[in-house]
Amino acid sequence: MRTNSRNFYLIPYVLWIALFVVTPLLLVLYYSFFDIEGHFTLENYRKFFTPVYLKMTLSSFWYAFLITLFSLLIAYPTAYLLTKTKHKQLWLLLIILPSWINLLLKAYAFLGIFGTYGAANSFLEALGIGGRQILFTDFSFIFVSVYIFLPFMILPIFNSLDELNPTLLDASNDLGGSSWVTFKRVIFPLTLDGVKAGCQIVFIPALSLFMLTRLIAGNRVITLGTAIEQHFLVTQDWGMGSTIAVFLIIAMVFIMVLTGRRKRGIL
Amino acid sequence: MTDNTIIRFNSVTKKYDNDPPVLKNVSFEIERGKFYTLLGPSGCGKTTILRLIAGFTEPSEGDIYFNGRVINNVPANKRQVNTVFQDYALFPHLNVFENIAFGLKIKKMKKADIERKVKEALRFVNLEGYENREIKEMSGGQRQRVAIARAIVNEPEVILLDEPLSALDLKLRTEMQYELRELQRNLGITFIFVTHDQEEALAMSDEIFVLNNGKIEQSGTPTDIYDEPINRFVADFIGESNIVPGTMIKDYQVQFAGKLFECVDGGFEPNEDVEIVIRPEDLAITAPADGKLNVKVDSQLFRGVHYEISCYDSDGNEWLVHSTKKATVGDQIGLYFDPEAIHVMRHGETEEEFDKRLEAYEEGSYEN
Numbered sequence: 001m002r003t004n005s006r007n008f009y010l011i012p013y014v015l016w017i018a019l020f021v022v023t024p025l026l027l028v029l030y031y032s033f034f035d036i037e038g039h040f041t042l043e044n045y046r047k048f049f050t051p052v053y054l055k056m057t058l059s060s061f062w063y064a065f066l067i068t069l070f071s072l073l074i075a076y077p078t079a080y081l082l083t084k085t086k087h088k089q090l091w092l093l094l095i096i097l098p099s100w101i102n103l104l105l106k107a108y109a110f111l112g113i114f115g116t117y118g119a120a121n122s123f124l125e126a127l128g129i130g131g132r133q134i135l136f137t138d139f140s141f142i143f144v145s146v147y148i149f150l151p152f153m154i155l156p157i158f159n160s161l162d163e164l165n166p167t168l169l170d171a172s173n174d175l176g177g178s179s180w181v182t183f184k185r186v187i188f189p190l191t192l193d194g195v196k197a198g199c200q201i202v203f204i205p206a207l208s209l210f211m212l213t214r215l216i217a218g219n220r221v222i223t224l225g226t227a228i229e230q231h232f233l234v235t236q237d238w239g240m241g242s243t244i245a246v247f248l249i250i251a252m253v254f255i256m257v258l259t260g261r262r263k264r265g266i267l
Numbered sequence: 268m269t270d271n272t273i274i275r276f277n278s279v280t281k282k283y284d285n286d287p288p289v290l291k292n293v294s295f296e297i298e299r300g301k302f303y304t305l306l307g308p309s310g311c312g313k314t315t316i317l318r319l320i321a322g323f324t325e326p327s328e329g330d331i332y333f334n335g336r337v338i339n340n341v342p343a344n345k346r347q348v349n350t351v352f353q354d355y356a357l358f359p360h361l362n363v364f365e366n367i368a369f370g371l372k373i374k375k376m377k378k379a380d381i382e383r384k385v386k387e388a389l390r391f392v393n394l395e396g397y398e399n400r401e402i403k404e405m406s407g408g409q410r411q412r413v414a415i416a417r418a419i420v421n422e423p424e425v426i427l428l429d430e431p432l433s434a435l436d437l438k439l440r441t442e443m444q445y446e447l448r449e450l451q452r453n454l455g456i457t458f459i460f461v462t463h464d465q466e467e468a469l470a471m472s473d474e475i476f477v478l479n480n481g482k483i484e485q486s487g488t489p490t491d492i493y494d495e496p497i498n499r500f501v502a503d504f505i506g507e508s509n510i511v512p513g514t515m516i517k518d519y520q521v522q523f524a525g526k527l528f529e530c531v532d533g534g535f536e537p538n539e540d541v542e543i544v545i546r547p548e549d550l551a552i553t554a555p556a557d558g559k560l561n562v563k564v565d566s567q568l569f570r571g572v573h574y575e576i577s578c579y580d581s582d583g584n585e586w587l588v589h590s591t592k593k594a595t596v597g598d599q600i601g602l603y604f605d606p607e608a609i610h611v612m613r614h615g616e617t618e619e620e621f622d623k624r625l626e627a628y629e630e631g632s633y634e635n
Contacts, residue, residue, distance in 0.1 A: 170323055171356035173343040175370035175421065185369070189360045 025249070031242035036235075044243035053227070053244070060223040061251075064206035067145045068153075071202050072195065074146065075153035079194075082154070083161045092158060099151040107215045110144050111135065114216075136218030144216045145206060153198040160194025161187070196259040204252050224248050271298045272335075273424060273457055274320060279329035281315050289315045291481040292329070297425070297459065302451050304460045304468040307478035308504070313461045316478075317427050320459065322346045334424075349418035350427040354434070355410045357402045363389075363413055364398040370421040388420040391450065408439045415450070425457045432467065444470055465505045469493060477501050485618055497621045498612055502544045507575075509550075511584045513543040513611070518628065521611055524560055524580050532611040533628035542612045547575070547589040549608035558601015562586050564594045578602070 035041045047053065078095070082088050098106070113119045114134040121131035134140050164187065172182040188195075208225035219226070224244050231241030274297040281290040290312045297303055305313040318324045319331060322343030330337050338346065349370070357366050364385055371381045389395055392412035402410065411431060418426050428447075432440045448471050451458045462468055468475050469489040476486045477500075485497045496502035499510055513523030518533035523543045535541065555561055562578035565585075569575075576588040578600065586602060594600060616624070 165354070165356065167352050167354055167356040168358060170321075170343070171350070171352060171358070172369070173323070174321055174348075174350045175417070176344045176373045177369075178344055181373055186358060190358075 028242045028245050028249070031238050032246050034239045036237045036239060041239075044239050047240065048243055048247060056222055056224055056227055057247070059221065060207050060225070063142070063145075063209075063221060063223060064203050066142055067149060067206045068199050068203045070142060070146045071149050071153040072199065075150055075157055075198060076195070078150075079154050079158040079161055082158055088162075092155075095154055096151045099148075103148060103211065106148060107144065107212055110140070110147075110216060114140050135216065136220055138217070138221065141212060141217035141221055145209060145212055148212075149202040149206065152201045156197035156201070157191060157194040160191040164190055200256065200259050204255060207251060208248055271300075272296045273299045273333065275332040275335075276316075276319075277330045277332065279319065279326045279331060281312075281319065281324070282327040288327070289481055290319075290326075293481070293483055294329075295476060295483060295486065297457060299424075299457055300455050301473040302448065302458045302460065302471060304462060304472040304475045305478060306462060306465060306468040306475050306504075308463055311478040312481040313463075313478050314429060317350070317429050317459065317461050320425070321348055321350050321427055347424045348427060349421050349423040349425075350429065351411075351414045351418050351431045353429045353431065355414040355431075357410055357413055357417070359402055361402070362398070363394070363400045363402070363405070366402065366413055367417045367420050369417065374421075384420050385416075388416040391419060391453075392416045393446075407435055408443070411435065411443065415447075419450075419454060419456070423456065425459060428458060428460045430461055430463070432462070433464075440467075447471060469505070477504065479504075483618070485621075495610060495625070496544060496612065497616060497618055499542060502610075502612065507547045507587055507589070509543075509545045509547065509584075509586050511543050513541050515539045515541050515611060521609065524582055524584055526560070528559065528609060529606045530609040530611060531607055532609070534624040535611070535613065540614065542614070544610040544612060545586075545604055545608055547587040548573075549604050550586065550588045550590075551603045552576075552588060552590050552592055552594060553601040553603045555599050555601045558603050560586070560602040562600060562602055564596050564598050564600060567594060567596055 032044055033040055033042065035043055082091050082095075085091050115121070116131070116133075116135075118134075120134055125131050168186055168190070169182055172186045177185065207223070208228070209223060210225035210229045213219065213221045213223055213226045224247070228241045228244050228248070231237045231244070276293055276295050279290055279293045280288050282288045293312075293316070305316055307313050315324070319326055322338070322341060322345075325339055331339055333341075333346070333348075358369065361369070367385045367388055368381050371384060376384075385398065386395070389397060392415050394409065394412050394416065397405075397409070397413075402413070405413065411434075414431065432443050432447075435443060444467060447458070447460075460468075460471065469492075472489055474486065475489055475492050477484045477492060479500050485492055485501050487495075492501065493505055496505060496508070502508045502510055511523050513521050515521050515532075515535040515538070516527065517537050518535060519530055521528055521530045521532070521541070521543065560580055562580045564576060564578050566577045567574055570589075573589045573591050574593055576590060576594050578586045578588060580586060588594075588602065613621075613624075
């Protein structure tokens with residue numbers, strides 16, 4: 001009786017998962033075996049391993065890596081300083097706030113800021129450096145991506161730093177550790193889980209960015225995300241688009257497994 | 268200051284922002300190789316003293332000397348002091364060996380030496396063979412020992428212990444009291460132990476500082492403090508006591524509970540108002556006719572080792588008696604005590620004045 005009622009409550013959840021998670025995944029897998037004319041084929045998979053798509057994969061990973069790296073380099077010190085401030089919850093809110101605004105809006109805002117007659121160029125000119133092409137460069141693409149992902153990197157790192165027992169820092173100090181040694185041997189290892197979680201949250205979506213590649217990078221950066229979008233909406237080659245999606249999913253699972261493993265001893 | 272002094276506080280005051288000071292003008296000396304206890308209720312400033320010695324915080328006023336050198340601004344990692352923290356503060360991402368070796372690795376000691384020293388430290392705390400255990404696999408008592416090993420392995424001149432036994436159960440706590448005391452004797456290192464548990468303080472220390480409200484109320488050996496408490500706070504905080512108002516008619520003669528008694532204290536003004544302390548275990552139950560005081564039994568608790576009997580005299584003073592003999596509630600009984608059992612406290616006397624008076628009248632009594 002009891003297990004029955006429990007199973008009953010599970011039904012909406014199972015339905016949801018089946019309809020919106022399992023079915024789409026199976027559909028993606030199914031479509032990946034059909035060519036543009038609707039014939040069954042393995043051609044899509046062969047095509048993925050041609051230099052065009054491999055290069056695209058490589059560039060996706062490379063940009064996702066850069067975005068993750070710069071996010072981490074900025075987020076860690078920021079999160080650390082946040083834990084030291086007096087009104088940390090308020091500061092945290094201010095940092096998270098931009099992530100509630102639609103991605104497209106933010107992207108369009110940057111179009112204005114980085115444009116030829118935008119605020120960034122006026123500033124450079126005022127400094128005497130002179131205006132230059134900022135939009136549609138690797139720099140602007142990574143800059144805007146990092147800006148958008150930053151809150152997602154800061155949050156888990158902030159949480160793990162905030163949970164850190166401050167007596168442990170006293171203990172390291174007491175045993176002769178300088179601030180650097182304390183950071184290297186105590187703070188960083190103990191907040192590694194937060195760092196991993198942050199990298200996961202940033203790296204995986206960064207792999208399939210496509211809106212920003214078009215708006216900010218001006219299609220100069222072609223990632224797997226852009227390719228999928230193009231295949232579905234422009235070339236109508238759903239099969240190839242699905243095949244790329246399959247590889248993207250495999251890559252994501254792989255990254256989850258890689259970063260998800262917990263280190264010993266940390267509760 | 269003798270050569271044996273290792274730590275000296277000179278009028279140290281500690282304030283946080285605009286709050287009232289946590290420590291008020293505290294001065295004391297710590298001698299090499301002894302077991303010291305800072306005893307007091309929570310918020311009395313005992314942990315602040317420990318943090319000042321460890322270097323986690325700096326004094327607002329006054330100086331702290333270590334081996335005759337002012338160390339106010341020396342950072343914690345440059346001090347010859349190690350701490351055993353209340354929550355042990357063991358590193359959860361390191362195992363037992365790595366935890367204990369933490370300080371030695373920072374000193375860039377050779378690997379073989381580190382291994383030898385860690386083994387030795389583990390032997391000292393009876394944890395041989397536990398090198399590769401994870402911290403979360405250890406029990407509270409074992410973690411405690413690892414924390415102690417992590418401190419002693421660095422061979423500091425002073426070890427600070429911040430209520431290290433408070434998280435352990437009673438039996439383990441008593442066991443660790445013996446072990447800590449023995450460890451201190453074997454190592455010959457100065458221990459400064461912070462606790463709010465008066466029994467712990469009495470059992471382990473060479474010297475106790477009783478703190479209250481950011482001040483040292485009294486310092487001395489456990490017997491000094493127990494037998495000659497300087498004021499009501501110390502008498503009340505250390506052990507159970509009967510404190511009643513009285514009048515010092517003249518030296519060695521005191522009046523309380525409406526009667527005159529002989530005592531062994533002197534150096535007072537004639538007819539000075541004082542407070543009398545008699546420890547419950549110094550009171551013996553007798554027949555009403557044989558007692559120095561006549562009281563009525565009000566209630567009785569069985570404490571295992573003894574009965575705790577609460578009685579009232581005709582003036583309404585409460586008298587607590589510890590006796591192995593049972594009394595009957597509602598009975599009229601007599602209480603007998605020796606003149607030595609009476610301890611007289613002057614109102615508002617400082618430790619300095621107390622010591623001076625004690626010296627003066629003891630000299631006087633020899634002349635008699």
